[in-house]
Amino acid sequence: MVNLDQHTEDLVELQGRLVLIKVGLLIVLALLGLRIWQLQVRDGDYYQDLAMQNRTRSIILEPARGLLYDRHGALLAKNVPSFTLYVSRQDVSDQAALIEQLHRYLGLDAAEVHRKLRNRGPAARVKIKDGLSLREAAVIESHRLDLPGVIIQPEYQRHYPFERFAAHLIGYVGEISEAQLQQPAYQDLNQGSIVGQYGIERTYDPLLRGQPGRELIEVDALGHKTRSISVDPPLAGHDLYLTIDIRLQKLAEELLGEEAGAIVALDPRNGDVLALASRPGFDPNMLSREMTPSQWQQITQDPRHPLTNRAIQGQYPPGSTFKIVVGAAALDTHAVEVGEHLQCAGGYRFGKRTYRDWKAGGHGSIDFVNAIADSCDVYFYRVGYRLGIETIAAYATQFGLGQSTGIDLPAERPGLVPTPDWKRKTRGEPWYPGETISVAIGQGFVTVTPIQMAQVIATVANNGLRMRPRLVRAVRDRQRDIIEERPPVVQKQLPVSQATLRHLRRALRAVVTEGTATQANSPLVPIAGKTGTAQVVALKFGSSKGTPKSFRDHAWFVAYAPDTQPRIAVSVLVEHMGHGGSSAAPLARQLIEAAQQWESDGFAIPLTHLVADNSEEDHD
Structure with a gap:
């Protein structure tokens, strides 16, 4: 017989358990619903962003x-x-x-x-x-x-x-x-x-x-792009x-060849840099790509320093090219008169030392024009002593030496115009009169860069108006419109009389026609200039014969042309090549002659014409 009481009790117990299960299920469902609400409603934006980040x-x-x-x-x-x-x-x-x-x-x-x-x-x-x-x-x-x-x-x-x-x-x-x-x-x-x-x-x-610009992309599980979502394009x-003429630039570098040195060509009227060459050089295509450490080391440790821009960073004694500055100072202060003759017997005795002229027998009785033309050292020893270092330094500064020219290139070096105060501060020593005599012919402590000497000779050619060298003529925007033309900048009007400049220019023309730079004389264009030989070390008996090349003198020549109404000024420096008249002057002549022949093309094509010519050129 079935025990009804026991059956009833079991049924009640089962129903109780079912209630508990239902309550438990309701609690679980409620918790799940709450979590779903949290994920989809409360935190939905956060997780949507997170998911987007994982796939974008x-x-x-x-x-x-x-x-x-x-x-x-x-x-x-x-x-x-x-x-x-x-x-x-x-x-x-x-x-x-x-x-x-x-x-x-x-x-x-x-x-x-x-x-x-x-x-x-x-x-x-x-x-x-x-x-x-x-x-x-x-x-x-x-x-x-x-x-x-x-x-x-x-x-x-x-x-x-x-x-x-x-x-x-x-x-x-x-x-x-x-x-x-x-x-x-x-x-x-x-x-x-x-x-x-x-x-x-x-x-x-x-x-x-x-x-x-930026592009938002969708990616797959491997991080590879599957589609583009949005693009904010870049702006070119x-x-x-x-200002440079690439034809003159190429010629200048070819003229230097394998020799270390620099050539700078300026338009003296506005400071345009027509050429700025430095050798040895490098291929910028190689440096613009990723290089291995060993490749970079090979370039930076090259003993010839190809990364040095000698035109603006090479600091050299100016040698006799500095006589331009000393000569201008002497005439302008009347330390010497243009027709005054000074005696040169091949040496200048000062104290216990004799300062030698490059010409052993001397130049005899010589005036200003011939002293510049023949580069008489003794004449400038005497004139330098009369002037004194402070006056020489003051005029050198007016010409732009001892300071950056302001050319729009980084890391330009200023050279040095020495003074007694400079020597006292840097060396703790007094200035000696014999040092003035050395500076008067561009030796001793004075140093310059090729761009500075180009500016010096350009200033003489431009009637004493010193222009800042510039490399950029104009800026064109993305719509190919000229948005800025860079005007020439006058840095200084030299406090030198026009009479002094006329005498100086006459002497510089004589340098080429009958003096130390006859190899710069051209049948195509009248050139005026000044040679210089920058001493590297004092050579025994003054001869470079048998001397290692690294100890030989540097060759200088600075020039402008035509002699009247000059349109180009040039500075040439060739390291360890000796006399400027034989090594540097011919290079300047060839560059100037090429510029004269090409001038019919125009050194400055109108910018509107340039924009029209390049209307099909895009940024590729």
């Missing part, structure tokens, strides 16, 4: 850099399409395997790739290699499933069509450094951005580099029209 990336789009043209519209720096390989670190789970694959497919140095990845944060997008060829980019794309986090980005690469020619003035670009990233001028840029590192590229980098940089 913000990519920086590098702008096309502004182009560089010479004064005739010849393209000096352009952009060529290229590919850059990046790695998105957050999409890489096995870094060692990825490095091995990149080494396998592209031959990249594993240690170098590891260093780049190690130095960046876990969410960084790291530039690994730029300048990939189309074939290399295709190889990476064909193995993209094996390369999580690897991105191939089409970008521009800087290219310099004239290679080594004009390298020191144009400069080169490179990836921004850690030190630059800390500077206010680069605050809007990121690791991997390309900026000017040298020359015009560096001076005018804010105008040239443009403004980066401004174009620059330079």
Whole structure:
């Protein structure tokens, strides 16, 4: 018989358990509902953003850099399409395997790739290699499933069509450094951005580099782009029209050949730099691409210092070219009169020392014009002593020596105009009168740069009006309109009488027609100038025969042409080549003759014509 009481009790117990289960299920469902509400309503935006971050990336789009043209519209720096390989670190789970694959497919140095990845944060997008060829980019794309986090980005690469020619003035670009990233001028840029590192590229980098853009992309599980969501395009940089004539620039560098030295050509009327050559040089295309440490070391440790721009950074004794300054000071202060004759017997006795003339037998009785023409040292020993170092220094400063010329290039050096105060402060010694005698012929402590001596001779040619050297004529915007024409800048009107300048110019013409620079005499154009020989070490018996080349004198020649209404001024410095009259003067003559022959083309084509000529040129 069934025990009804027991059955009833079991049923009640079961119903109680079912109630508990239902209550438990309701609690669980309530908790799940609450969690769903939290995820979808309260925290929905947060998780939606997180999900978006996991499948989207913000990519920086590098702008096309502004182009560089010479004064005739010849393209000096352009952009060529290229590919850059990046790695998105957050999409890489096995870094060692990825490095091995990149080494396998592209031959990249594993240690170098590891260093780049190690130095960046876990969410960084790291530039690994730029300048990939189309074939290399295709190889990476064909193995993209094996390369999580690897991105191939089409970008521009800087290219310099004239290679080594004009390298020191144009400069080169490179990836921004850690030190630059800390500077206010680069605050809007990121690791991997390309900026000017040298020359015009560096001076005018804010105008040239443009403004980066951004692209929001969707990526797959491997970090590869699947689609573009939005694009804020980059803005191209401004174009620059330079003052140089690339034909003169090439000729100047070819004239120097393998010799170390510099040639500067200016338009004395406005300060336009027509050529600024320095040798030895370098190929900016190589420096604008990623270099290995050993390649960089090879360039920076080259004993010939190819990265030194000798035109603005080489500091040399001016030798007898300094007689231009001393001569102007002497006539202007009446320390000597133009027709006054001084005696030269081949030496000047001062104290216990005899200061020798370059001409052992002396020049005899000689006046100002002939002293300049024949570069008589004894004449200038005497004149220098009459003037005194303070007066010489004051006039040298008026000519722009001992200070930067203001040319629009970085790292220009000022040279040195010595004074008693300078010597006392730097050496703790008094100034001796014999040192004034040495300075009077451009030896001793005085040093100058080739650009400074070009400015000195240009100032004489320009009736005492000293113009600031300039390399940029105009700036063109992205719509190809000229937005700024750079006007010439007058730095100084020399406090020297026009009579003094006339006498000086007459003497400088005599240097070429009958003096120490007859090798600069030209049938095509009348040239005026001054030779100089800068002593490197004192040579026994004054002879360089048998002397190692590194101990031989530097050769100087400064000139302008035509003799009346000058349109070009030139400074030539050739290291360790001896006499300026035989080594430097012929180079200046050839450059001036070429400029004279090419002048029918015009040294300054109207900018509107240049813009029209280049209307089809785009930033590629």
